[in-house]
Amino acid sequence: RFYRQMLDRLAKEQRKLSRKKKGSSNWHKQRIRVANIHEKVANQRKNFLHHQSKELVANFDAVVIEDLDMKGMSQALKFGKSVADNGWGMFTSFLKYKLNEQGKRLIKIDKWFPSTKTCSSCGSVREITLSERTYQCTC
Template identity: 70%
Template sequence: MSRKKKGSNRWHKQRLKVAKLHEKMANQRKDFLHKESHKLAKLYDCVVIEDLNMKGMSQALHFGQSVHDNGWGMFTSFLQYKLAEQGKKLIKIDKWFPSSKTCSCCGKVRKSLSLSERIFRCECGFESDRDVNAAINIKHEGMKRLAIV
């Protein structure tokens, strides 16, 4: 479109082609998110997720548009209503919960953990992938909150 004269017939034709492509991508994303949320709602009685600030992540971590393109907010809303329809629970863990910095073995919280450190190592000898460790901590926190409710 940048090479077409704005307002011309060819510009309008190209604009429609681009709009169709964007609509197709949006429909593919929605379809994928519906299918994945349906799988999770069908398999589990309770799903625990971290309530992430995607807008802040896109600005602070220089991920830019790729963070918005994944449709995290849409996915959580799909998951929430599908679980609610079946009488199941969605538990959201606060974004400030130190899931990555906490040892899932002994429970000790580290003061700092840089994003470049991909392996979590604790003084107790526990060693794991950083994301796996965070997922275990989120699961434990979700189980605590489920026991309270």
């Protein structure tokens, strides 16, 4: 959400940059202003991801995540900016190294694993219709 918050300010500064004569001293100053906004967004995102990963590592012994296709998600529908802004790869790398330092585990599950169709106690897999919201196993 950090990129979305700074989008108006960034667009304004980039418009100013486009009006400057390329190579001039004012163009260089404006280019640095635009770069500072990009850097601020990156730092905000990194800070947020560090805090979230630290909280997960402190509370859980194992973290299970789905191995998502972020490129495909960004191209589908209109999720492009939101998917690019969440920093999923950075988040998983933060989780991985923090969990390894603590001697805990990070487990990646394939995106096609039928987690909602699998019973948590006996492990049986059953097809569920879209109208069913909860899984009911016979065990």
